[in-house]
Amino acid sequence: VSVWEIFGALLHGAHLLVVPESVAAAPEEFHELLVAQDVSVLSQTPSAAGMISPEGLESTSLVVAGEACPPELVDRWAPGRVMINAYGPTEATVYASISAPLTAGSSVPIGAPVSGVALFVLDAWLRPVLPGVAGELYIAGRGVGVGYWQRAGLTSVRFVACPFGEPGTRMYRTGD
Secondary structure, eight states, rough: OHHHHHHHHHHOOOOOOOOHHHHTTTHHHHHHHHHHTSSSSSEEEEEHHHTOOTTTOOTTTTEEEESSHHHHHHHHHHSSOOEEEEEOOBBBBSSSSEEEOOOOSOOOOOEEEEETEEEEEEEETBBOOTTOOOOOEEEETTTTOOOOOOOOOHHHHEEEEOSSSSSSSSSOOOOO
């Protein structure tokens, strides 16, 4: 995630604020710093964002990722600002999908795949399921890892051949 945050800021002409760990661990101090520095984009896990007040941060866009985002957090943070939910396990790089801006009172989707990524909800036989039918989420495309270091058994279970791509294409079985 640090790559996204560092280069996302610097490659777009923004300032990058590196927050001292002691401040990041103190929600009130962290909030004061965000307001004082007029932070325009904040990336946090939903649980960390839940500890910060949105007051005074009306011009701050919030990107949450790293865990499921509860609707209550969206109800607190989304009104009056851009709030986005991002999804992507480490095995598939930083973010595999990003939602449209969230609105209070609605569901919290993982969003659509980012460029170069495909998402599939499949059954146990790697067949697509119909909308509304339970299945498992698989990620294919650029950014999908090749496996786990010195863990061939786990690699063979989680990184599987992609039946929808070119020969040799793999996808990651998320467990979600």
